[in-house]
Amino acid sequence: MYKERIPDSETGRPRPVSNDEIDLNAIFGGIRSGFRSIGGGIAYLFGVMRRRLGLLLAFVAVGVGIGFGLYYLTKPYYTSSMTLMLANIRNEFIEDQLNKLTVMISEKNFEAVADRLDISPTAAAGIKEMHFSNLDQDKVEEDSILTGSPFRIELSLYDRTLFESMEPALTSYLENNRYFAKQKRIKQRQVESMVSKLRGEISSIDSMKTSISEPQGPVNGFIYGQPIDPTNLYRESITMYKEQVKLEADLEKLDNVEIVTGFVPKLRPTGPSLLKYLAISGALAFLVGMAVALNADSRKQTATV
Numbered sequence: 001m002y003k004e005r006i007p008d009s010e011t012g013r014p015r016p017v018s019n020d021e022i023d024l025n026a027i028f029g030g031i032r033s034g035f036r037s038i039g040g041g042i043a044y045l046f047g048v049m050r051r052r053l054g055l056l057l058a059f060v061a062v063g064v065g066i067g068f069g070l071y072y073l074t075k076p077y078y079t080s081s082m083t084l085m086l087a088n089i090r091n092e093f094i095e096d097q098l099n100k101l102t103v104m105i106s107e108k109n110f111e112a113v114a115d116r117l118d119i120s121p122t123a124a125a126g127i128k129e130m131h132f133s134n135l136d137q138d139k140v141e142e143d144s145i146l147t148g149s150p151f152r153i154e155l156s157l158y159d160r161t162l163f164e165s166m167e168p169a170l171t172s173y174l175e176n177n178r179y180f181a182k183q184k185r186i187k188q189r190q191v192e193s194m195v196s197k198l199r200g201e202i203s204s205i206d207s208m209k210t211s212i213s214e215p216q217g218p219v220n221g222f223i224y225g226q227p228i229d230p231t232n233l234y235r236e237s238i239t240m241y242k243e244q245v246k247l248e249a250d251l252e253k254l255d256n257v258e259i260v261t262g263f264v265p266k267l268r269p270t271g272p273s274l275l276k277y278l279a280i281s282g283a284l285a286f287l288v289g290m291a292v293a294l295n296a297d298s299r300k301q302t303a304t305v
Contacts, residue, residue: 070277071274076158081152082259094257102131134150175255
């Protein structure tokens, strides 16, 4: 392999250098040259900023003024969230419903929103945006189905007084899903039928207890060929009554969606942020001013040459 000879740093005599060493030297030399170019560019930018400081300050001042005006032209909005608990149903069904509502809100289809939520079009127009999320999403494996998990709805409104009416509106919208409503009616009929049956059985046992405690005429102490045990009657009556109470409680919990925590009343607006408006507008104005300053400096150098 060809080897180039270069002077040794200690002896001054030529020594062979491999092509690999030459390539590395070239690479490091290119890196150093690149850093020098970057440093020179940064120094040039700071030089232009120093020479055109008045122009840049004028652009930033105009940008800040524009941001200040946009801030006062933007309607304030209020953001709050509510947490809902689902019955034993798949969360993706609720997600699909809320996603459709979110699309209607983002498209400003206020008539459709008002119809779905059963509110006035004016109230629907007061909704800025809506977001929702499952609270237990990270706790479920990828191949599992999330069922009956709580989820959060975050709502941004232009009118903070609407939060109170949005709670029942959203809950009713989810509850009145045709599939959910049908399943609820079926379960309600089943439970009511069981409660009615238990009430009849309890009434019959109560009549038997009355007959035993206050006999009318001759009593032989047998029912259907079996001796009567008052203790068993009382025990069976209590067992049936407990089951009746449990089923009646289940009737109160037939809703597929229940509110855990509602929207918090807001006194101060969530946005817009004045500082954010000023920072963004000022930064954009600075970039525009910097481009104008670089162009002016380049023309001046060209004219000088």
